Amino acid sequence: MGSMIHEINDILKTSQHIIMVVEDKSKDEVNPLLIRIQYVIKELQTHLTALASSENDTHQQKYHWSVLFRVGDSLDEMASLIKNTTPVFIQTDVDYIKQRLVLFTPHVVQTFGKRQSLYIITPKYQELAGLW
Amino acid sequence: MGWDTSRVDMNIYSQGKIDRLVYSTCNICSNGCGCFIAVKNDKIVGIMGNEEYPINRGRLGPKGENQWWANNSVDRLSAPLIRHNGKLLTSTWEDAYSLLVEKTKEVLKRKGPGGLAFYHTGQAYLEEYYTISKITRAGLRMHHVDANTRLCTATAEWSLIESFGADGPPACQEDIDIADVVVFIGRNSNETNTVFWERVLEARRKSGSKIIEIDTRNDLSDKMADLALQPRSGTNVAVLNGIIHLLIKNNWINREYIQKHTIGFTELEKTVSRYNPELVEQITNIPQSKLLQCAEWIGTSNKTVTILLQGVYQSMDATAAATLVNSMHLIMGKIGKPGSGPFQHAGQPSAMSNRETGGAGFYPGYRNNSNPKHIQEIAKLWNVDPENLPVGPQTFINNIVQLMEQGEIELFWVMFTNPAVSLPNRNKMVDIMKKVFMVVQDPFLSETADLADLVLPTALWGEKEGTMTNLERRVNVLRKAVNPPYNLPSDFEILLEFSKRMDFRDREGNPLIKYSTPEEAFNEWRRVSKGRPCDMSGMTYDKMEKLGGIQWPCNEHYPNGKERLYTDGKFYTFAHEAESYGRDLLTGRARTEEEFKALNANGKAIIYAFDWAPPLEAPSEEFPYELNTGRIVYQWHTRTKTGRAPLLHLASPEGYVEINPQNAIELEIEMGDMVRVTTKRGSIMVPARITDAVRPGAIFIPFHYGTLTENQAANVLTLETWDLVSKQPHFKNGACRIEKIMVSEGQ
Numbered sequence: 001m002g003s004m005i006h007e008i009n010d011i012l013k014t015s016q017h018i019i020m021v022v023e024d025k026s027k028d029e030v031n032p033l034l035i036r037i038q039y040v041i042k043e044l045q046t047h048l049t050a051l052a053s054s055e056n057d058t059h060q061q062k063y064h065w066s067v068l069f070r071v072g073d074s075l076d077e078m079a080s081l082i083k084n085t086t087p088v089f090i091q092t093d094v095d096y097i098k099q100r101l102v103l104f105t106p107h108v109v110q111t112f113g114k115r116q117s118l119y120i121i122t123p124k125y126q127e128l129a130g131l132w
Numbered sequence: 133m134g135w136d137t138s139r140v141d142m143n144i145y146s147q148g149k150i151d152r153l154v155y156s157t158c159n160i161c162s163n164g165c166g167c168f169i170a171v172k173n174d175k176i177v178g179i180m181g182n183e184e185y186p187i188n189r190g191r192l193g194p195k196g197e198n199q200w201w202a203n204n205s206v207d208r209l210s211a212p213l214i215r216h217n218g219k220l221l222t223s224t225w226e227d228a229y230s231l232l233v234e235k236t237k238e239v240l241k242r243k244g245p246g247g248l249a250f251y252h253t254g255q256a257y258l259e260e261y262y263t264i265s266k267i268t269r270a271g272l273r274m275h276h277v278d279a280n281t282r283l284c285t286a287t288a289e290w291s292l293i294e295s296f297g298a299d300g301p302p303a304c305q306e307d308i309d310i311a312d313v314v315v316f317i318g319r320n321s322n323e324t325n326t327v328f329w330e331r332v333l334e335a336r337r338k339s340g341s342k343i344i345e346i347d348t349r350n351d352l353s354d355k356m357a358d359l360a361l362q363p364r365s366g367t368n369v370a371v372l373n374g375i376i377h378l379l380i381k382n383n384w385i386n387r388e389y390i391q392k393h394t395i396g397f398t399e400l401e402k403t404v405s406r407y408n409p410e411l412v413e414q415i416t417n418i419p420q421s422k423l424l425q426c427a428e429w430i431g432t433s434n435k436t437v438t439i440l441l442q443g444v445y446q447s448m449d450a451t452a453a454a455t456l457v458n459s460m461h462l463i464m465g466k467i468g469k470p471g472s473g474p475f476q477h478a479g480q481p482s483a484m485s486n487r488e489t490g491g492a493g494f495y496p497g498y499r500n501n502s503n504p505k506h507i508q509e510i511a512k513l514w515n516v517d518p519e520n521l522p523v524g525p526q527t528f529i530n531n532i533v534q535l536m537e538q539g540e541i542e543l544f545w546v547m548f549t550n551p552a553v554s555l556p557n558r559n560k561m562v563d564i565m566k567k568v569f570m571v572v573q574d575p576f577l578s579e580t581a582d583l584a585d586l587v588l589p590t591a592l593w594g595e596k597e598g599t600m601t602n603l604e605r606r607v608n609v610l611r612k613a614v615n616p617p618y619n620l621p622s623d624f625e626i627l628l629e630f631s632k633r634m635d636f637r638d639r640e641g642n643p644l645i646k647y648s649t650p651e652e653a654f655n656e657w658r659r660v661s662k663g664r665p666c667d668m669s670g671m672t673y674d675k676m677e678k679l680g681g682i683q684w685p686c687n688e689h690y691p692n693g694k695e696r697l698y699t700d701g702k703f704y705t706f707a708h709e710a711e712s713y714g715r716d717l718l719t720g721r722a723r724t725e726e727e728f729k730a731l732n733a734n735g736k737a738i739i740y741a742f743d744w745a746p747p748l749e750a751p752s753e754e755f756p757y758e759l760n761t762g763r764i765v766y767q768w769h770t771r772t773k774t775g776r777a778p779l780l781h782l783a784s785p786e787g788y789v790e791i792n793p794q795n796a797i798e799l800e801i802e803m804g805d806m807v808r809v810t811t812k813r814g815s816i817m818v819p820a821r822i823t824d825a826v827r828p829g830a831i832f833i834p835f836h837y838g839t840l841t842e843n844q845a846a847n848v849l850t851l852e853t854w855d856l857v858s859k860q861p862h863f864k865n866g867a868c869r870i871e872k873i874m875v876s877e878g879q
Contacts, residue, residue: 032745036856040719066724074721077856080534084557084852085748118523119502122722123275127246 004104008048011100015041018093025088033085037078044071044097058111062120065108069122072101076124098128105129134306135331136338140190143197144170144178153180154613155677157600158196159255159593160768162478163328164602165192166680169200169594169613176203176594176614185680187305187606193326195768198777202592203614205776208575209589210618220577220587225621231586233633235569239543240272245522246540249276249532252491252547254284254480256623257598257610259653261482261491262660263627263645264547269495270516271636271644276527276541279492280549281483283529283861287445288476289487290715290858291454295462296737297704298498298665298711299487302697303437303473304604304683309335310471312433315426317346317457318368318443318864322353323765324479328603329353342429346371347443348760348864349832351825359425362827363416365758366448366747366865372456373744374412375427377404379464384431386465393701394462395731396739403741415744431464435471441479442762447864451857452717452742459739468698477603484601488666488684489657493526496657497664498704498711501525502725505708513660515638525722528859529555530852537564545571547623548590552579553770553838556861557813558847562840573623578772579840590623591616592773598624598650599676601684605666606693608681609673624650662687665697665704665711698737705733717742720856747865748853751829755811757795758830759866761846767836775836787818787837787844791870794828796820804876809833811868814848819876831870835863 019041022034047064054060079094105125109117114132126132144150153168158179166185170178179200181190212228213220223231239247250268252261268277281289289299296302305328308314314332321329333356335341345357346368354360363371379385380401390397409420430436438461444453458467458474466472478484490496499506501524511518527535533555535541544565555561565583572584581587595616601607616622621629628645636644647653651673662669667685670693676682683693704710713728715721717740731738751758766784768774775781789809791801801807805820809831818833826832838845851866 030746030750031748033748035745036719040721043719043721063724063726066726070722070724074719074856077531077720081748081853081856115504115519118519119504119725123522123524123527127244127275 004107005052007100007103008052011048011097012045014093014096015044018090021088021090025086029086031082031086033078033082034088037075037082040071040074040078044068044075047071062112062116066120069101069120069125072098073122073124101125102129105131134186134309135189135334138183138189140181140183141192141197142178142180144180146170146172146177150177154611156594156610156613157481157608158192158199159481159600159610160193160195160199161325162480162483162603163187163325164481164600164606164608164681165196165327166608167192167196171613174614176200187602187681188327191327191330194766195774195780198780199773200594201777202773203594205576207577208617209577209587212589213587215585228586228588229629229633232571232630235543236634243542245272245274246276247542248272248274248545249527249536249541249543250274250545250547251529251532251549251551252279253549254279254281254478254483254486256482256548257596257600257650258482258485258489258607258657259598259650260624260627261486262489262496262653262657263624265490265496266514266645267627267631267636269521270514271631271634273520273522275522275524276532276535277492278526278529278532279486280551280554281478281480281486281492282859283554283863284479284483285445285477286860287450287454287855287858288440288478289493290451291458291476293712294451294455294714294717294738294740294857295458296698297709297733300605300665300697301475301477301603302467303475304695305331306695307437307471307473307475308332310339311335311341311435311437312471313342313344313429313436315344315346315430315436315438316353317438317440318445318447319439319441320347320349320351320353320762322351322356324441324763326765344426344429348827348830349825350827359422359429361418361422361426363418365760365830367416367744368444368447368453369449369456369742370407370412370415370744371418372453372460373404373407374409374423375430376400376456376460376463377407378409378424378427379431379460380404382427382431385463389465389701390463394737394739395733396741397463399741400459400463400739403743435469436461436464436466437471437473437475439475439477443864445860446862448747448862449742449745450855450860452740455717455740456742458737462737462739468696468701473696481602482600484603484605485599488601488661494711497661498666499664500711500713502713503708514644515640516644517639530854530859530861533561533564536568542568543571544568546580547573550578550580550770550772552583552840553845553847554835556847556850556863557852558838558845559814560852573626574772576772578770579838582840588626589620590626591620596622596624596650599654599673602681605683606681607668607671607676607684609676624653702735703733703737705735705738715857717857748862749851749865749867751867755867755869756829757868757870759811759849759868760826760830760832761835761850761863762832764834764836767834769836770838771836787834787846788821789818789870790821790823790826790832792824792826792828792830793822796822799870799872801870801872802876805872806874806876808871808873809849809868810871811849811866813850813852816843816845816848817873818844831868
């Protein structure tokens with residue numbers, strides 16, 4: 001877990017940038033997705049932070065990883081929907097977060113084994129990572 | 133209860149007497165009317181309503197009466213087609229199957245199951261869906277499987293799962309007969325389900341029940357209602373919060389039921405407290421007096437049924453709005469009782485069968501794809517290794533299309549549906565479909581088949597056997613009336629042949645698919661469904677025919693089926709039995725098992741609070757009109773069948789746009805003038821109809837007309853966004869502009 005702190009901080013920084021961009025956009029446009037994506041990002045940040053501090057608690061880690069990959073799915077979907085409704089440039093940041101989550105998948109498999117990982121990592125991230 | 137009188141509708145075109153009448157079910161809408169297929173000289177020559185069938189007592193809708201013309205259409209495909217040098221050429225079945233298997237194996241080898249996608253229908257038979265479920269999961273191990281039910285009533289399914297833990301409409305048609313108040317939301321019953329609507333009107337005539345219509349359009353159903361509310365587009369959540377606010381304020385609720393059978397009421401009470409009639413009027417444009425009247429009728433009645441359709445399911449925050457309807461019934465305790473309940477139902481004739489058998493979405497029998505025990509159960513029933521079964525949600529169609537665009541999916545297999553017309557932002561979809569190897573199973577060269585690389589023509593309704601579940605969980609058998617022309621296989625037979633050629637095996641090396649007839653498939657499905665909410669273990673083909681369809685659950689406790697669900701106030705919300713752990717209504721984020729358990733629902737229904745938010749695309753200076761698309765009485769979906777029925781085609785041959793008279797004056801448009809309708813996605817040209825069926829500032833376009841050669845497809849205009857929970861597209865929201873481009877003849 002310790003070796004991941006750097007990556008986690010990177011994601012936190014990138015996700016904060018998304019919040020800045022959508023907040024800025026929200027000033028001159030009413031689009032509920034611009035608010036909702038912030039909820040998703042805040043969830044991402046909360047669980048990443050919690051993960052970083054749950055080093056010896058595998059039960060808690062499993063929970064946080066499960067939420068994180070589901071948040072990753074939502075973030076990706078919401079970015080697509082936003083792209084289809086208004087020009088906001090967050091796709092690069094979203095792709096970066098996705099890539100980072102993909103890079104975490106081998107660690108999850110190593111920690112929890114294939115059987116449990118199937119339920120922790122969502123199908124999208126299993127496929128993006130080419131796990132099996 | 134039910135119909136007191138029968139009326140046998142028939143449409144038979146035959147010289148001399150017919151040879152026989154064959155027991156069947158109408159294959160158009162979700163009402164599932166009982167009928168007989170008229171046969172002469174081994175040809176379908178008409179249809180007659182089944183006088184004994186409880187759903188319709190002989191009645192048929194205009195589309196149902198005319199569906200059989202398609203069977204005899206001269207442009208039925210007679211042999212497979214394979215694309216060579218850009219052109220579709222006739223091939224043998226051997227070549228077609230070989231190509232299908234070869235391409236599938238090639239993509240599997242190169243990209244794994246993620247390179248494949250399967251997209252099917254809500255109009256096939258239960259046995260076909262069950263086979264799709266088995267082949268795509270245990271054979272191909274793929275995630276990218278969806279059906280056009282996603283466009284239709286995926287929200288109904290998801291709202292039931294979110295509130296009650298499992299799919300399945302709690303109410304039934306008999307409730308219509310005895311309700312004091314029937315509320316329709318976003319549903320033009322006069323055109324979409326005419327026999328059902330007739331039953332509602334008959335109930336009102338007999339018992340004096342009241343009809344409330346909540347719909348953005350002022351269509352005929354609204355005009356025939358006792359009370360009609362016309363909210364602005366995309367404001368259903370605000371309307372429902374306003375009604376619930378008044379129910380609570382006036383104490384028209386059942387606190388004992390709330391306490392014993394639900395969780396989440398306090399949060400709902402807090403949220404709706406803001407939605408007083410003044411605020412609701414500001415958001416929705418519904419006069420306060422009408423909202424008060426509506427809430428009073430609902431709240432003070434002994435029995436209320438609420439029926440929803442696409443005006444909710446294809447609109448902003450669809451699942452949230454639909455769960456609010458569930459919550460409205462829960463807080464009044466009006467559920468699971470005769471004459472009361474939320475009637476969240478399917479739209480297509482067998483969408484329910486698709487959902488029950490796991491054709492798309494969940495595992496068969498409403499099993500949770502994130503629950504290892506449910507997957508182990510299925511693995512045992514199918515005798516396969518549980519580790520080989522895909523875990524987690526399947527990919528929804530808009531996501532499938534994105535993956536096709538990105539080059540991830542290379543083989544797109546479409547069965548009995550027409551996405552080139554029915555998907556939102558259709559021109560983009562058509563371009564993407566051209567990028568992949570596309571296989572299409574269809575009796576006709578539909579717009580989608582025309583783009584395919586391999587076309588497999590199939591048998592139609594009346595030419596194959598199977599079952600379908602209707603909107604009130606009634607399962608009925610459809611007997612085969614005639615052999616298909618040109619010896620065409622059914623979808624079921626194609627799937628079996630594919631499985632055989634792919635050599636799919638169970639864990640002991642025996643063929644994965646052991647059945648060879650639809651009835652054998654149904655008998656296997658009965659075992660798979662046993663013990664689940666949609667238990668059909670007590671059904672047989674003969675029993676269905678004898679009883680006139682059977683409502684699930686049908687087992688040793690309910691040998692003749694059960695009319696309504698949740699009569700005991702117990703819901704499927706224990707983690708071990710739930711169909712899904714649910715999704716967050718605001719963001720669509722999937723819940724984990726821990727989060728679901730933390731709700732502590734444990735058999736109680738879940739009430740949700742939800743605030744209104746505006747639609748994703750609102751009218752602007754550039755696009756000043758609200759766009760609405762939908763259905764009409766004479767056509768079904770993309771007209772593949774109804775467009776081939778002479779009377780239906782004559783009655784409604786082309787697309788059009790409905791414009792309010794006030795806007796028509798402003799734009800100097802007269803009846804029949806050709807107008808261009810434009811959104812950010814594209815533009816179409818259709819004649820204008822001037823009518824007060826649409827509010828000023830809003831327009832309506834039927835979505836049925838979508839040929840690639842005429843520029844009338846409503847889905848060229850529609851927004852490529854969807855509900856975050858159900859993933860159902862927002863066909864009812866969007867902004868557009870209108871311009872006159874040509875005056876009508878005679879002006």
